[in-house]
Amino acid sequence: MTQALQIGVIGTGNIGTAHARSLAREVSGADVAWLYDADTSRATDLADEIGARLAPSVEHLVASSDAVVIASPDGLHPEQAMLCLDAQRPTLCEKPLAPTTEEAANVVAAEVDLGRRLISLGFMRRFDPGYVALKEGIPSVGRPLVVHNVHRNTSAPYGLDTALTLTNSAIHEFDINRWLLDDEYTSVQVVTGEPGPRTPDGQLDPLLVILTTRGGALVEIEVFMNAWYGYEVRCEIVASDGTLDMGDGSYITRRASRQVGHDVPELWLGRFEDAYRRQLQAWVDATLVGKTSGATAWDGLVATLSANAAVAAIGNGAVRIELPDRPALYA
Ligand SMILES: NC(=O)c1ccc[n+]([C@@H]2O[C@H](COP(=O)([O-])OP(=O)(O)OC[C@H]3O[C@@H](n4cnc5c(N)ncnc54)[C@H](O)[C@@H]3O)[C@@H](O)[C@H]2O)c1
Structure with missing residues (x-):
């Protein structure tokens, strides 16, 4: 039997909490192993609730997880996506890929340099x-x-x-x-x-x-x-x-x-509750066989x-x- 993916979730606000709960309770093939939020109290309550551990930093979370969900504010997506690409971690990045076209293009260029698609974009309507x-x-x-x-x-x-x-x-x-x-x-x-x-x-x-x-x-x-x-x-x-x-x-x-x-x-x-759950399941299923699912970093750049x-x-x-x-x- 394949071992469950150990997932790290960055950002435990509205959508990060919803994704972490869904991954922990509804999605098969994955466990939420790590959480990180700049506001530690938000992440602590959720970690207690779903049995995850608190990472001391984004870098620690990325290094310790098999795959990463980015659910931090928009402006942090490009730098955190770059960290995930550097560490070669499959990543579900919430939309937008970046607030500006230049930042989004930099993420696409880094993924192209890597020569491997690792980023899936959180355009969950494609699963609705x-x-x-x-x-x-x-x-x-x-x-x-x-x-x-x-x-x-x-x-x-x-x-x-x-x-x-x-x-x-x-x-x-x-x-x-x-x-x-x-x-x-x-x-x-x-x-x-x-x-x-x-x-x-x-x-x-x-x-x-x-x-x-x-x-x-x-x-x-x-x-x-x-x-x-x-x-x-x-x-x-x-x-x-x-x-x-x-x-x-x-x-x-x-x-x-x-x-x-x-x-x-x-x-x-x-x-869109159902779409978010289907998106997460598709992402976990794809990650387990070395693929991405749904929208790509390129789609994120075009949007x-x-x-x-x-x-x-x-x-x-x-x-x-x-x-x-x-x-x-x-x-
Ligand atoms: N796909 C969708 O339909 C959908 C829906 C809602 C939100 N989103 C996206 O998800 C992201 C989060 O939105 P939200 O509504 O959950 O926002 P939110 O403000 O509720 O949560 C963001 C969380 O990130 C944390 N944070 C701040 N700085 C951080 C850092 N440096 N590292 C880690 N965490 C940090 C905040 O403390 C907060 O808990 C946004 O980019 C938003 O566009 C997507």
């Missing part, structure tokens, strides 16, 4: 049953012409900052639409309107992002970070011979008290580059998206 069904359904409706996306948060998780809306939140849409369409973007435009009532001065919310693709499709994304009523993600593909609508991902409709409806989750965990092009497009009309050549490692 709704998005998987959309992708599988495309041949039944013809050639995609337009994709409508809705991404609404109850409130901005890290404070409302317009650039962060694009590089941290809408980055999910930048990834999932090119995965759905198997296509690349050629331009991006950001349209802004009257700010919502909870938008701080100087920030923009909601936003409409409009992308064109090499294949000629239009991708439209409404991002509304302070929507207040709940967390909701929708996607509809309009194609040459029909449409596919993922709806809002809720599966149960309740009729009671003379009302019909369903709950709206407050957080992403409520909507970050696209999101930063959108930041540059605010107030500037359409901006072209030009990708570097895709290294053979990611063919």
Whole structure:
């Protein structure tokens, strides 16, 4: 029998805690051996709960673990991913790969130099049953012409900052639409309107992002970070011979008290719990046979580059998206 992977989790906040619990309790083939968080008290409580040990440093965790989950704040992802590449540890890095295109490109270059794919990116929507069904359904409706996306948060998780809306939140849409369409973007435009009532001065919310693709499709994304009523993600593909609508991902409709409806989750965990678990299981299964799973570091670079092009497009009309050549490692 193969021995369980000894995993180290860096960052034990919202998503690091959820991943560590899921790895410890739901995912087969793995144990959470090590935790590290700059705030030791957060990691201590979780370590007690799931029977993991506290690492004294990120370096110690990386050296002691078979594989690593990076769930620290965005700005730390590139340097921690580099540490994992130096130590040749399979790594599931939360999105984004990096806040800036340059940092993301440096991680890709380091992986290309290594000559081996070790990084999987936490774009868990690729494992969500709704998005998987959309992708599988495309041949039944013809050639995609337009994709409508809705991404609404109850409130901005890290404070409302317009650039962060694009590089941290809408980055999910930048990834999932090119995965759905198997296509690349050629331009991006950001349209802004009257700010919502909870938008701080100087920030923009909601936003409409409009992308064109090499294949000629239009991708439209409404991002509304302070929507207040709940967390909701929708996607509809309009194609040459029909449409596919993922709806809002809720599966149960309740009729009671003379009302019909369903709950709206407050957080992403409520909507994508299953996707996170499937992503972790796929990553552990792939790691055990020396592979990566889901999105690659290259996909992380393309998403970050696209999101930063959108930041540059605010107030500037359409901006072209030009990708570097895709290294053979990611063919
Ligand atoms: N895939 C998804 O849908 C999804 C959802 C939520 C968050 N995320 C990503 O996960 C990351 C973490 O988000 P979060 O919501 O859990 O944030 P969070 O603030 O709840 O947690 C981050 C944790 O990192 C710790 N930390 C700070 N500096 C550190 C360091 N030097 N080394 C190790 N840990 C350090 C903090 O103390 C905190 O506990 C972000 O990059 C975010 O974009 C992804």
